[in-house]
Amino acid sequence: MTSIHKSYHVAKNDFIHAGEASIHVKNLLKSMNYNQDLVRRVAICGYEAEMNLVMHGGDGELSVDVNSERVILEVADRGPGILDIELAMQEGYSTAKEEYREMGFGAGMGLPNMKKNSDALKITSEPGQGTHVSMTFYNKG
Amino acid sequence: MKVKELVEKFGLKVAAGQTGLDKEIKGGYCGDLLSEVMGNAGVGCVWLTVQAHQNIVAVAVLREMAAIVITGGSTPAPETVDKANAEGIPVLTYPGSSFELSGRIYAEL
Ligand SMILES: Nc1ncnc2c1ncn2[C@@H]1O[C@H](COP(=O)(O)OP(=O)(O)OP(=O)(O)O)[C@@H](O)[C@H]1O
Ligand SMILES: [Mg+2]
Numbered sequence: 001m002t003s004i005h006k007s008y009h010v011a012k013n014d015f016i017h018a019g020e021a022s023i024h025v026k027n028l029l030k031s032m033n034y035n036q037d038l039v040r041r042v043a044i045c046g047y048e049a050e051m052n053l054v055m056h057g058g059d060g061e062l063s064v065d066v067n068s069e070r071v072i073l074e075v076a077d078r079g080p081g082i083l084d085i086e087l088a089m090q091e092g093y094s095t096a097k098e099e100y101r102e103m104g105f106g107a108g109m110g111l112p113n114m115k116k117n118s119d120a121l122k123i124t125s126e127p128g129q130g131t132h133v134s135m136t137f138y139n140k141g
Numbered sequence: 142m143k144v145k146e147l148v149e150k151f152g153l154k155v156a157a158g159q160t161g162l163d164k165e166i167k168g169g170y171c172g173d174l175l176s177e178v179m180g181n182a183g184v185g186c187v188w189l190t191v192q193a194h195q196n197i198v199a200v201a202v203l204r205e206m207a208a209i210v211i212t213g214g215s216t217p218a219p220e221t222v223d224k225a226n227a228e229g230i231p232v233l234t235y236p237g238s239s240f241e242l243s244g245r246i247y248a249e250l
Contacts, residue, residue, distance in 0.1 A: 019196060019198075019203065022199070022203055026202075040205070047200070048179065051196075103175075103192065103196065104173050105176070107174040107176045109179075109180055113176055117180075
């Protein structure tokens with residue numbers, strides 16, 4: 001399998017298109033006949049990271065790098081950043097605004113879902129500069 | 142059970158996603174918190190929710206659901222209908238509660 005790299009622009013507060021980049025990635029992996037369980041895990045993680053960019057972050061990119069051994073999914077935004085990553089990782093922690101909670105966001109389960117469904121999760125953030133989330137998924141055949 | 146059989150059996154209204162009515166239902170899930178649903182719903186499920194906005198479609202597509210049922214008498218937003226039609230995800234509506242409908246579906250699956 002040759003290695004493939006794709007990148008999608010994702011815009012802050014764009015709830016109309018939110019999720020589309022993750023759907024593209026899912027379809028790409030499916031078309032490559034990638035392991036079904038891995039495709040499902042990437043779909044969950046892509047959705048959560050993409051929604052976090054849209055809701056909490058700023059304009060940025062969702063990109064995917066695929067080869068036969070692993071998938072690396074990265075979501076980077078130029079938003080406010082995360083002050084306390086350890087706190088943000090806790091299940092139930094959310095700073096979502098009331099209007100978003102009414103839409104069913106803000107359970108504080110996005111980051112825990114990403115942790116649970118990826119083989120490696122790395123978050124780096126510079127307050128005032130943005131957030132970079134990188135997740136790796138190993139192809140176990 | 143196929144989605145179209147579910148529609149007939151429980152008197153659901155098809156609001157969008159006609160092309161997906163032949164999908165096979167493998168289970169069910171109830172929830173209104175999207176990330177909770179994303180993390181816990183099973184592949185191939187029918188999802189009962191009161192949420193009717195466009196973002197429910199991405200959840201259903203990415204989780205490979207069979208169909209969405211919007212309960213409680215709400216109707217899907219126009220954007221929800223457009224997206225569901227484009228993705229072939231059936232969006233059904235039911236006037237009663239998630240509790241009531243899930244009880245009825247549970248007994249049949
Ligand atoms: N890209 C980001 N930029 C800034 N803050 C973020 C970003 N991603 C997450 N956060 C912060 O981390 C918190 C926890 O994120 P998490 O995804 O777990 O929950 P949530 O998005 O609030 O709710 P849910 O994902 O359940 O709808 C957020 O409420 C927000 O404060
Ligand atoms: Mg989130």
